[in-house]
Amino acid sequence: MSHLFTPYTLKGLQLKNRIVMAPMCQYSVTAKDGKPNDWHYTHLTSRAIGGTGLILIEMTDVEPDGRITDYDLGIWSDEHIPAFARIIDACHQYGAKVGIQIAHAGRKAEDAPQPVAPSPIPFGGPPYKVPRELTTDEVKQLVRKFADGARRAVQAGVDTIELHGAHGYLIHQFHSPYTNKRSDEYGRDLARFGVEVIEAVKREMPSDMPLLMRVSAVEYVDGGYDLEHIIEICHRYRDAGVDMFHVSSGGEGKPGTRKPGNYPGYQVPFARAIKEALDVPVIAVGMLEDYQLAESVIGNGDADLVAIARGMLRDPYWAIHAAQALGVKPEVPKQYLRAF
Helix, strand or coil: CCHHHCCEEECCEEECCCEEECCCCCCCCCCCCCCCCHHHHHHHHHHHHCCCCEEEEEEEECCHHHCCCCCCEECCCHHHHHHHHHHHHHHHCCCCEEEEEEECCHHHCCCCCCCEECCCCCCCCCCCCCCEECCHHHHHHHHHHHHHHHHHHHHHCCCEEEEEECCCCHHHHHHCCCCCCCCCHHHHCCCHHHHHHHHHHHHCCCCCCCEEEEEECCCCCCCCCCHHHHHHHHHHHHHHCCCEEEEECCCCCCCCCCCCCCCCCCCHHHHHHHHHHHCCCEEEECCCCCHHHHHHHHHCCCCCEEEECHHHHHCCCHHHHHHHHCCCCCCCCHHHHHHC
16 A cells, blocks of 8 residues: 555544645635635535545635735635535545635735735735734734634534645744734734634634644745744644644745755655654645655655645646556546546
8 A cells, every 4th residue: 555545534534545735826716705616616626536635725814805815715704604615515525625724914915905914014015015013902803813714614614724824924924033023912922823823713623623734844035934943833833732734935035045945845854844843743745746756755754644736736636646656546436437
């Protein structure tokens, strides 16, 4: 049996294999209402048919101006629940489990008339604006909005929830010394906002549903944090209730002296480091679409799950093709069996 195709269980989440579809924005909301539509239905369901074990719905934001663009998904209203439930139910029919990545873009909200952030530091030039610093009360309100988003996701039928604490979005902005220059309790304790979000979200989730969190292991901008900083932050997040970390890197600004890798597996050492330092399961991501590489990440114990991003955009049946390449009998819908 291939390591990639062994089942995996985390609390009440039972996966048929170790393959994750990474959350990737589609910029396909047609009415700017944040609701997933037929594009998202086809896009996500086809990956379930293609054999993916866990599908993570793209970054879905807790308020309209918390989106990267007006064409992103949202979960700020109960009216969003049925559209998500339709997609989740369809994916379940093909044996996939479904999670959703809940987030707020903070200073990276391109279409917001006035973005908000921990501190009034812009991400860059146009289309990015100088954000307004959130008041302490507004920060507390955002914690509640994350919790409300989690409640709606649970009502829609998700199997797990992922908080987006990476790539320079709001939770990342709070735990980064580069973007958080506050003097209140959310500046004196860089992990506080993330911890409060985690605790609030966990209260809305069933006790056996695991909480995932995506983090950037290092920042590439000059003056950005390194691996030791995020390990310290992740200790706090783990103790607050995170069950698994999804380990990426960067996204906070223009790279300086330190540059991100541009080769398969360049982020895998980060995942292994966090796994070993915190004794928690992790998801590795980043140019892992080569079947043998993905197999080795699991086989070597570098990570517990492997997330495929652009490789799965190119090939919705990546999991089936990986099974064939690794000598495993693929799990194929009966309608397609004649082709295999």
